[in-house]
Amino acid sequence: MTQSHIRNFSIIAHVDHGKSTLADRLLEQTETVADREMQAQLLDSMDLERERGVTIKASAVRMNYKARDGQTYVINLIDTPGHVDFTYEVSRALQACEGALLVVDASQGVEAQTLTNVYLALEQDLEIIPVVNKIDLPAAQPDEIAQELEDLIGIPAENILRISAKSGIGVSDVLEQVVRDVPPPSGDADGPARALVFDSHYDQYKGVIAYVRVIDGTLSKRDMMRLMATEAKFEPVEIGVFSPIMFPVEKLEAGEVGYVATGLKTIKECRVGDTITLATKGAEKPLPGYEQAKPMVFAGIYPTDNDDYHDLRDALEKLQLNDASLVYEPETSQALNFGFRVGFLGLFHMEIVQERLEREYDLDILATAPSVKYEVVKKDGSRIFIDSPAQLPDENAIDEIREPWMKIQIYTPQTYIGPIMDLVIKKRGEVVTTEYLDATRVIMHYRMPLAELIVDFYDRLKSITQGYASLDYQIDEYQTDDLVKLDVLVNNEPIDALAMIVHRDHAYHKGQKLVTKLKELIPRQMFAVPIQAAVGKRVISRANVKAMRKDVLAKCYGGDITRKKKLLEKQKKGKKRMKMVGSVEVPQEAFMALLSLDDDD
């Protein structure tokens, strides 16, 4: 396949603007997927994606398109996620492409991640093709939105496609424009092979499967290959393309997107961002690769059953292959024993990782409340970074605690300015400026501690603006504040996994709420369980979980034993989701209780 007949592009957009639905239409149009196999958001192949109706993973697919010029082109499309927590997926996908199809919802217009993604595409020097989607909606304003896009990226509004990915209106022009405007790949087809590993997953039989974009040269099935960063050599078990299922081919040439089944069983040998070349006469310089994503929030992940520690480690290792943003290291907790400190790009990411571990690896796990990374300046002048409240040194040794602050942009109809401002201030944030996008929409610029942002800020923003606001943020700088550690004692034992770092002014209020919440969440045990919140040695709130007095089944009428037994088994299963902390059974929700202390009730 000569490069002039290849086009590689990603579909990018703010969450829910219709990327995956548009991908469906393109798959149909090119007859890549048989009618009977077609289903909505086909590329969202993970159960989790289908259940939640949201894309989590970027996924690539190869299509053959017969263009109006009579020629057939190989088109590689990568559908990307729109959620802010998965921007890293987008940036990696873009590096495998020459163009980006920017989808904008005609009823919503430009939103926070529309911009983020545009900047990512511009950084990579990609050709951007904007399309206005969902023009079938009654609330659609295609002309206004096209104008917004013209203002944003300078493409004349009248040249911007207006489509409905759902009904198919205008979709037939999309690939035509891709063929026309996206430049073909321009690698050195005859040079030493270099392929960028932009994603991967683990297969029990074929080892690590690297998803690659061949930049220069050719990879063929019989070549011995080499990963340039780890120096691992391998003979591929298989190479192929995504059709969208994995489809073996003999070779992948410059400009093509596909996969290499490396056969490697040691996962560390094949990293996303590495370059694959040939073992002999290989390239000298690797491709630039990727910067590792910077996790924003950290949480402990522990097996509910201590015996599953090794399974959890294996699972994290394998999951990391398919989620390059995941970072983790072993951690121990007095309360929870052996587990891992895991870094996430946001709370949604954390939730997804948790679910994937449970579903794909069949583990019962428990996550502690998320924390940010604090900088602690000690009295002796030394500085340390901690990502868990448990690591905080003794109060007396601390000179000051510094926390990360974020720059925040909120895109919103101007009617919500007031309520948003109240919310931001309640979360210790400060206003920077408010910028008018047009007569009715504004971008509000704020600064706010990340620790406040991760605690239900997004949900509350969505609820006070009826879903109209969108949000983007970047790390700003570390800043000192009067922060203290709030300890929680259950049955007179401090539970490290329940500790949190809070502003001194909020300690009392949060301590009380937390104790009340824990009292509700911790089930009655065979003895009374005191719960206390304390700052330093001072107890600021306490409550008791009364002892369980009665846990008896009624008579088995007429010998209906099976039902009684099922009932007991069900109760037992419920108990399995609890963690023994000392001699107290604590449910998973208790560890997440820290996240919902700001409710107004």
Added chain:
Amino acid sequence: MPSMTHIQHLTIPDEPVALYLHVPFCRSICTYCAFNTYADSDDLYQPYIDALCMELKILGQSRPNTQLKTIFFGGGTPSVLTPQQFEQIFEAINRAFETSLLVETTLESNPNDLSEPYLRDLRAVGFDRISIGVQSANQSELDLYGRRHNFDEAVSSFAAARRAGFDNINLDLIYGAPDQPLSAWETTLTRVLDLNPEHFSLYNLELKGGTDITKRVETGTLPSPDDDLAADMYDLATDMLGQHDYDQYEISNWSKPGRQSEHNLQYWRNLPYLGLGPGAHGFANGIRYTVVRLPKRYIDRLTSPEKQYAYPHTPATAKAVPVDYATDMSETIMMGMRMLHEGINRERFLARFGVDMVDHFSEIIEKHRAYGLLAVDDQRVHLTQQGRFLSNAVIRDFI
């Protein structure tokens, strides 16, 4: 938990079986009731009895000479049937089974049905034990439960039963109703103790899905019952019945010495019982099974059945599951724990499962001994006084 996935042959002792006959009819449905029972179905009584007799006949044919240990008519309200109808059933029982070892024949009943002549007839057809659904001595509670009798009627039915010659009488009581104060429960206990029956069964009111009372709690027109208060009531009953020389031989059953319910002991010892009638459950020949629930379907299935059925199957069997080794073991423990003195007999356990229970579950048993919930001696493993309240917490660990 030790792994018990392998299936072994069960060595369930070849003991006499208990016979449970379900009568799925009531004159009216109580507000808390979730049993398989139907009102306004008088026209089905006779066809049902014919079907029941057919079911008995089939079981008699598929396993001749089965010895019966006990007979229990439950419901529903078995006392809606006439003495003649019982006579017909007993004839079928006697044709199908051996009754030389029979020790107990019980009828569950509603106070309204128990006239003295009726009771005399019941004695005559073969009943030697009667269970009366008294439930409460307080009219407001009886109203709440939708019972069709008042307490005075319950007292007269009791007296009539005595006069008719019943010297083994159980009273059913319910505690833990929404809004029920401890003092009301004390009144009930005081008044039923005056009657001096041989046996008491006490039920904590359960809010079963779909019942009237549950709906009222869900919609907020009734408060939800208070668990702590129910525990207090249970305590009070334990004290008061104990003072009157009733022995709490099972979690919710008390009796005068030697007056335990033999029929229920059979369940708790996990020994075989046949369940007949719509919705009945049975356990025989290593199989747990249920009978179809709807009386009409039950009758249909048994109207001209084919010839041969493998015991304990009948044409009315809805579901039958062979019990494997592990299940049998956990069920033996689950049921056995309910018997407060007898507990689980170690020797019988060893004979049945080939392992000593105390070795097999050493960790779990140790844990609950440490909590003071379990006691172990040479013969048995059983709940302590304290353990009675938390039996679920203990049993859960074994299953």
